[in-house]
Amino acid sequence: MKEWYVVNDVLWTIANKGKIEGYLCIGCIEKRIGRKLDYLDFQPMMINVIDGKNKSFRLVSRLSPQSSEFVRRAERMRDTIIYFNTHFVY
Numbered sequence: 496m497k498e499w500y501v502v503n504d505v506l507w508t509i510a511n512k513g514k515i516e517g518y519l520c521i522g523c524i525e526k527r528i529g530r531k532l533d534y535l536d537f538q539p540m541m542i543n544v545i546d547g548k549n550k551s552f553r554l555v556s557r558l559s560p561q562s563s564e565f566v567r568r569a570e571r572m573r574d575t576i577i578y579f580n581t582h583f584v585y
């Protein structure tokens with residue numbers, strides 16, 4: 496199932512019964528929250544950027560329409576993570 500995505504923390508915590516770890520397909524998370532997902536529910540992360548591959552039709556439909564601002568925010572987060580990982584050692 497090509498349904499890898501990240502929704503906002505509060506929504507995920509509710510849908511996943513208080514746990515952070517886990518996976519729910521689009522059908523199952525929507526069943527749990529009682530409504531369809533909307534693009535506003537998703538985190539601005541590269542995994543949520545529509546790239547023309549590796550996403551099911553229904554996931555793409557929930558992510559659409561995707562603004563250029565959303566894509567820019569996702570790219571900035573990606574760049575920050577890359578910077579952090581190359582400049583700091585744990």
Ligand SMILES: [Zn+2]
Pocket residue numbers: 519520521522523524
């Ligand atoms: Zn499911």
